[in-house]
Amino acid sequence: MSSPSAETSPSPAALPTSDREAEWLARVFQPNATNLTVRAVVVGMLIGGAMCLSNLYVFFKTGWSMGVTLTACILAFGVFQFLQATRLVRKPLGVLENNALTTVASGAGYMTGGGNMAAFGALLMVTTLRPDTLSMIAWFALIAALGVFAAIPIKRQLINQEGLAFPTGTATAETIRSIHDAAAGGGASKATWLAGSAVFAAILTWFRDAWHFIPGTIGLPVTLAGRALAEWTLALKAEVVLIGGGALMSFRTGWSLLLGGVLTYAVLAPALVAQGIVTTVSYKAIVAWTLWPGAAILVASGLTSFAIDYKSVARSFTGLTQVFRRQPVNTTGISAVECPEWWFPIGFVVLTPGVVALMAWLFQIPLWAGLIAVPLAVVMGFVAARVTGETDVTPTKALGPVTQMLFGVITPGNLSGNIMSANVTGGIGLHAADLLTTLKTGWLLGAKPRHQLYAQLFGVVAGAMVVVPAFNLIIPDPSVLGGEAWPAPSCVVWAGVSKAFADGLGALHATSRTAIVAGLALGIALALLEKFAPRKLRPLLPSPSGLGIAMVIPGSNCIAMFLGAAVAEALRRKAPAFSEKTVVPVASGLIAGESLMGIFIAVLIVTGVIAA
16 A cells, blocks of 8 residues: 555644544554564664664764665665565565664664764773673663653654654655655665665775775875975865765755865964964874864854754743643544553653663762753753754754763763763653654654654664674774774764863863854854844855864865765756755765775774785
């Protein structure tokens, strides 16, 4: 049975709540369609695990965790097309089965986000603490599971009743429809583009990193302040993962990265060296100073945007009063379809002791502080979910520093506790928002919410089991974090914020303190302009995220990501139909191909099969 078209779906704002849900049950919900199956779980965990590895690689290169759902649904379609062609499976992948598979993959693939890897990397950068693998798997799985259960009481409020957009969830629903609709076509084509670009990226990476036939960096024949541009990190990189990542960003973020990279490494860095503030021309020496204004821009813009959106935040808290009131029994039958409301308190009671115990055991966070952290993180998860539904941006950059600041006050000097308490907030917020995003997809396609919750739990378990061993494998020595090979900008920022709360800003060089003030002012100003400037002028304003990240990654990364964003933007403007079919699959393939091959090469190097 094909999914209903967008035209037949009810308009959430047009009907009273009970009527909207009754309309959905009557015209959209598909009770007899296949949703979660064993093969969807298995393939979803495999795809999600692979995308978790891919995101891990990309995260430590760029500071971003790339979207999972759009890539996963296209890849799943292609995998089953291949399996059918080879007669390994007989039944084609259904629309709602793909939705469930994508939910599994999303739960696994996003295990790098929400501050998980930022916190883990920062922890190793500022302390000698390295918890054992099994403990960290349990840590990440419990936090993510809490986020999954935190989505239950607000799902009906945000999706059924208010009809929030959740743009990525909506786009994923449209993508699943299009690739499964024989009349629309294009599904196999998108899968082919993804596979082809992945193979190309994997081969290039092997020639570059395993056989060293291709140089990783191509310097430009230009000097600056008596030194080659490459010494200032301004060069071309043969890393297509950066180009793919740039193609998935907005063009505004892309050119902001380029602007920030040029200002940081061609203007600011030479001036710092000339004045003797930075004594060595190297990436690590420069970033040790530029970290502070870069982090200030990111934190100030994130907090300002969060504060500007106070109405959304307020709606989160007023909505909670409705969520926890006893709902009257309705006659639409929606209660039989949705996840029971009692699942949330049961999940909270079962999972919280484990999180609090691990906080105390692994990170020396007092039990009383842990008992504060988890309920606070759940409330923050409600806020993060609403903001994501309205803007498609999960406010980790705001919620993480707020938690770090709070625990910097209540547990002074505890660096590990400061970082990992913020990990709880970010992780719960991200996974609540992630499940709600996929539930939005399911709402539009007529899927079973309970099956999607099960799917997400399978995914987070798979992701936790993959991400920790993979991190330990590719980053065996934490000293490489913050270097040119693994810039890890988010880890650098989290570590810097934690040190600032622990040691005080007085310990910094006077110029660093001035730079922090300037960065805070710029971050606030850009966030305000982004909100209140005339609409025509907003595309001309630099992105605070782009500028801030540019100050903590090499200039060569900024150049490569700009090139990806520029090519994608040119295609969107000149050939929109072609770009719709190719940009996301090709960019995703470049990311997946290089990152998975890069991790495979890292395994071969660690095991001594090939030389570094």
